[in-house]
Amino acid sequence: MDLDGNKRVFNRLGPNPNPNQQPDNRNQKVCFHWRAGNCNRFPCPFLHRELSAPPNGTPSSKRPYGFAADDQRPTAARRGGGGSSVNTWGRGGGRGNGVSSNNNISGSGVAVKKDKICKFWVQGSCSFGDKCRYLHAWCTGTCFAMLTQLQGHQKVVSGITLPVGSDKLYTGSRDETVRVWDCQSGQCAGVIKVGGEVGCMISEGPWMFVGLPNLVKAWNVQTSAELSLNGPVGQVYSLVVGNDLLFAGTQDGNILAWKYNVATNCFEPAASLQGHTSAVVTLVVGANRLYSGSMDKSIRVWNLENLQCVQTLTDHTDVVMSVLCWDQFLLSCSLDKTIKVWAAAESGNLEVTYTHSEEHGLLNLCGMHDLESKPVLLCSCNDNTVRAYDLPSFVERGKIYAKQEIRSIHGGPNIFFTGDGTGEVKVWQWLADQSATTAPA
Missing domain, CATH: 2.130.10.10 (YVTN repeat-like/Quinoprotein amine dehydrogenase)
Structure with a gap:
């Protein structure tokens, strides 16, 4: 039984078991693959959650693209739309899925959109949803x-x-x-x-x-x-x-x-x-x-x-x-x-x-x-x-x-x-x- 492995998993997901002990900085990095929704390492040596903001209130460099620090919903719940479904051509019409205007937005917790399509959204795997810095739409205007x-x-x-x-x-x-x-x-x-x-x-x-x-x-x-x-x-x-x-x-x-x-x-x-x-x-x-x-x-x-x-x-x-x-x-x-x-x-x-x-x-x-x-x-x-x-x-x-x-x-x-x-x-x-x-x- 991999007791050390289980310990690593607990330390990765849960609080520090010893409050008086300094945390292991090697485990304080958020897993890049987990953010993208496709981490397959078990146990993974990196965090599968977002880090809290530093005590002084300054933004953490670990926070991805303005994502709220306390948003720890499962990846699937935060994932953006994955491509547009085929609508009936010539019947009804409307905007269709995946073609919202996605106007540039600024403000607390929401990133200004860059003039570029999100490649992860195109593949159906963007984990940042509306807070992604890139466009989740095939058109603007x-x-x-x-x-x-x-x-x-x-x-x-x-x-x-x-x-x-x-x-x-x-x-x-x-x-x-x-x-x-x-x-x-x-x-x-x-x-x-x-x-x-x-x-x-x-x-x-x-x-x-x-x-x-x-x-x-x-x-x-x-x-x-x-x-x-x-x-x-x-x-x-x-x-x-x-x-x-x-x-x-x-x-x-x-x-x-x-x-x-x-x-x-x-x-x-x-x-x-x-x-x-x-x-x-x-x-x-x-x-x-x-x-x-x-x-x-x-x-x-x-x-x-x-x-x-x-x-x-x-x-x-x-x-x-x-x-x-x-x-x-x-x-x-x-x-x-x-x-x-x-x-x-x-x-x-x-x-x-x-x-x-x-x-x-x-x-x-x-x-x-x-x-x-x-x-x-x-x-x-x-x-x-x-x-x-x-x-x-x-x-x-x-x-x-x-x-x-x-x-x-x-x-x-x-x-x-x-x-x-x-x-x-x-x-x-x-x-x-x-x-x-x-x-x-």
């Missing part, structure tokens, strides 16, 4: 809330599309699959193996287009017709439709165009736009122009009538990751940590009218409207967050967090979708503006 998570992809989600009039959401990933999700239940309704990494996805009318290595796949979601568009060299990173043409930005720097032939029910090659010296990673159409952003750090402006390049924009100093048309402006973001707003000068050429800087490189831009029809810009950064800004003021509305960088954002009717590097797709619901409060009577 009051303008949107998470409805549910769609899990199944094994690698980064590189494309999301919701065809008009369809009750199915389509997501593509570098795990070489396209997943089909039922918009009512949020359940996966099918998995399509496409034989290559998905670089991008869009939908136009009944057609859905998927960019693959050396190929663009086209599906008619109404007739189930499937076509293969050959011609690209390397990965297809970007797709857009404009002036009855389908454009594809490719790894070799070219932009290929196809035109749909109704008589033959196929897409026929129409043009090849050359000029970029590196991969074309983003495309957008607006004001009878095609705008292309590239790894060569430039944006090219193409006339949609004659498909000629009319201007090259070189103000970014790193890869141009996303371009977006908003009203009479062009917005672009780059790994150089800036968002640039472009407008036409008297000469007709685009010039930078405003530059917004971030602390991290930017990956994606998505523009949409909130429930009050106010324009909102969602900006994905490579610190695993998405910022929501009012336009044109760039006042921050809220922030979304993810386990890894968010590569895909897609807007829908009163909802939007994000896909991150872990393969998770989150469904978000716009909420009524709660920032303005009614004055008391």
Whole structure:
């Protein structure tokens, strides 16, 4: 029988049996694993309780993150929420579990929240609950809330599309699959193996287009017709439709165009736009122009009538990751940590009218409207967050967090979708503006 071991356990949990004897300082340290709720040592040489405050009332350096010294409830009773449960997508909605605003709070015994997700909360094992210094929520702000998570992809989600009039959401990933999700239940309704990494996805009318290595796949979601568009060299990173043409930005720097032939029910090659010296990673159409952003750090402006390049924009100093048309402006973001707003000068050429800087490189831009029809810009950064800004003021509305960088954002009717590097797709619901409060009577 391990009498010494039993004694150690008693000394660890109970009072000092001899009041006149100085305590053993080796046993006055709180067990780190016990705080996290997973100590498996028996007997453990460290304390399984919080230390009392020193007699002079000064805070103890042993006290974890402002936790009350007399709070000795079992670990499970103090543990924060462990991830959000799946709510019914499209039915009721509400805020959902795990998406409380978690505003920064200061005061006695409550720590000010840091701008970072608690990794233990993500794993469902944070023992500090509301007094944790880190966020226990997937978003901050009051303008949107998470409805549910769609899990199944094994690698980064590189494309999301919701065809008009369809009750199915389509997501593509570098795990070489396209997943089909039922918009009512949020359940996966099918998995399509496409034989290559998905670089991008869009939908136009009944057609859905998927960019693959050396190929663009086209599906008619109404007739189930499937076509293969050959011609690209390397990965297809970007797709857009404009002036009855389908454009594809490719790894070799070219932009290929196809035109749909109704008589033959196929897409026929129409043009090849050359000029970029590196991969074309983003495309957008607006004001009878095609705008292309590239790894060569430039944006090219193409006339949609004659498909000629009319201007090259070189103000970014790193890869141009996303371009977006908003009203009479062009917005672009780059790994150089800036968002640039472009407008036409008297000469007709685009010039930078405003530059917004971030602390991290930017990956994606998505523009949409909130429930009050106010324009909102969602900006994905490579610190695993998405910022929501009012336009044109760039006042921050809220922030979304993810386990890894968010590569895909897609807007829908009163909802939007994000896909991150872990393969998770989150469904978000716009909420009524709660920032303005009614004055008391």
